[in-house]
Amino acid sequence: MSFLAADAVGGSSLLTFLPLIVMVVLFYFLLIRPQQKRTKTRNMMLGNLKKGDKIVTIGGLHGTIMEITDDVIVLRVNDATKLTFDRSAINTVVSTSEASAS
Template identity: 70%
Template sequence: MFLLAETTTANTGAVGYLYTYGPLVLMFVVLYFLLIRPQQKRQKTRNQMLGSLKKGDKVVTIGGLHGTIMEITDDICVLRVNDATKMTFDRSAINAVSQTTAKE
């Protein structure tokens, strides 16, 4: 009687691991594709945007300040806010390059 119980549990051992750890592995795969992968794509596009900044670009900072790039180095960016005001920011403080259309 006990031998029969031992043989049935030994045969279902591999299937038991699948039922035990399968949902856990599935949750990690789903979390990867829902959270980690999109964040990596956003970070890649942000790094490309920061790498392609050049003098004369109109940008918006993370604080919402609009300006035009006057000088740019590897980690510092000088923005002209109006005719008399120049402000210095870290390059990482640039949030977006503003797309302005030409007015007719």
């Protein structure tokens, strides 16, 4: 009888951890994996920025990229105004430059 009791205890411990395992798998597919995809897409967008691209910053400022370095971007907001931003402050690319489109 002790052999059957030990076997039953081992099986019930697996059943005890099954909900925890299912929660970890669901957590991965519902939260972690989509966030990794968004991060990858954003990093690709920031890496593909070029001079002449029209962009929108996180703060909602619209401008055209005039100069670009590894960390800093200079935007032309109107004919006389140029503003300097960190590359990470770019939210979206509205349109790409004509040189990169052809």
